[in-house]
Amino acid sequence: MPGRVEEKVCVVTGGASGIGLATCRRLAEEGGLVAVADIDLAAAERAAAGLPGAAAAFPVDVTDDASVAALYAAVADRHGRIDVCHNNAGILLPDDTDPVATSPATWQRILSVNLTGVFLCLHHQIPHLLRSGGGSIINTASFVALMGAATPQIAYSASKGGVVSMTREVAAVYAKQGIRCNAVCPGPVDTGLVGAFLTDEHQWRRRAVHLPDGRLGKPEEIANAVLYLASDESSWTNGAAMLVDGGITATYTTAE
Numbered sequence: 374m375p376g377r378v379e380e381k382v383c384v385v386t387g388g389a390s391g392i393g394l395a396t397c398r399r400l401a402e403e404g405g406l407v408a409v410a411d412i413d414l415a416a417a418e419r420a421a422a423g424l425p426g427a428a429a430a431f432p433v434d435v436t437d438d439a440s441v442a443a444l445y446a447a448v449a450d451r452h453g454r455i456d457v458c459h460n461n462a463g464i465l466l467p468d469d470t471d472p473v474a475t476s477p478a479t480w481q482r483i484l485s486v487n488l489t490g491v492f493l494c495l496h497h498q499i500p501h502l503l504r505s506g507g508g509s510i511i512n513t514a515s516f517v518a519l520m521g522a523a524t525p526q527i528a529y530s531a532s533k534g535g536v537v538s539m540t541r542e543v544a545a546v547y548a549k550q551g552i553r554c555n556a557v558c559p560g561p562v563d564t565g566l567v568g569a570f571l572t573d574e575h576q577w578r579r580r581a582v583h584l585p586d587g588r589l590g591k592p593e594e595i596a597n598a599v600l601y602l603a604s605d606e607s608s609w610t611n612g613a614a615m616l617v618d619g620g621i622t623a624t625y626t627t628a629e
């Protein structure tokens with residue numbers, strides 16, 4: 374039986390770890406030809422070597438225009454087409470807090486990866502998708518694109534709001550040319566990105582009170598949503614901001 378993304382050429386930025394790596398695995402298990410793209414090439418190579426099928430690693434710094442252009446050119450050279458782009462690379466920094474305490478340098482750094490990085494990927498990947506006759510773009514946003522974070526992270530939240538806005542606009546502009554563009558909005562997921570912030574009991578309790586089922590998400594639980602959005606099963610899903618958050622945004626929780 375063919376896989377759910379059989380023979381589709383899929384590029385995942387931030388593919389070497391966490392949500393990106395789990396997505397690479399699910400896409401490869403379902404027949405995708407996966408490009409694991411990451412700023413950490415050694416980690417991307419290790420990741421690609423552990424995947425089924427014809428996965429390959431590619432270096433990319435999503436903040437660098439030339440690097441992003443080279444990524445999509447290299448994947449198109451290798452496979453002759455590009456069908457699925459998961460724009461997922463992102464960072465969270467400890468000194469990104471409220472608007473008064475957060476420095477302009479921290480703001481710029483986060484925006485350059487999380488927002489400009491997604492823009493540069495769109496800028497360079499869309500011509501390839503158009504040449505392939507269309508495709509599916511999935512941007513990784515966050516639940517904080519849709520609600521304020523009481524443990525503040527102003528640059529991160531703003532960057533993810535921008536990702537959702539770009540997603541809707543790309544969906545509207547390219548729908549008639551066969552490109553769909555959706556965002557996945559994860560709640561807190563157990564990856565290195567949040568692990569660094571949950572080092573003590575106080576930090577954990579502060580966040581745990583908001584989790585209806587009392588646990589973090591698993592990277593595979595986000596990857597399964599990305600797989601759906603990548604596949605033709607979601608052929609009429611376009612411009613969506615799909616929450617996969619364990620019910621956080623649906624629930625008024627209390628400490629008891």
Ligand SMILES: NC(=O)c1ccc[n+]([C@@H]2O[C@H](COP(=O)([O-])OP(=O)(O)OC[C@H]3O[C@@H](n4cnc5c(N)ncnc54)[C@H](O)[C@@H]3O)[C@@H](O)[C@H]2O)c1
Binds near residue numbers: 486
């Ligand atoms: N973990 C969460 O709770 C959570 C929640 C909502 C959204 N997200 C988003 O999910 C995405 C993946 O995060 P994760 O939790 O898997 O984190 P992670 O740190 O495990 O993975 C991020 C990957 O991005 C790569 N990366 C960082 N900067 C890069 C750059 N400039 N160019 C290319 N690659 C770069 C890193 O090397 C790493 O492999 C991010 O966009 C993040 O904001 C995460």
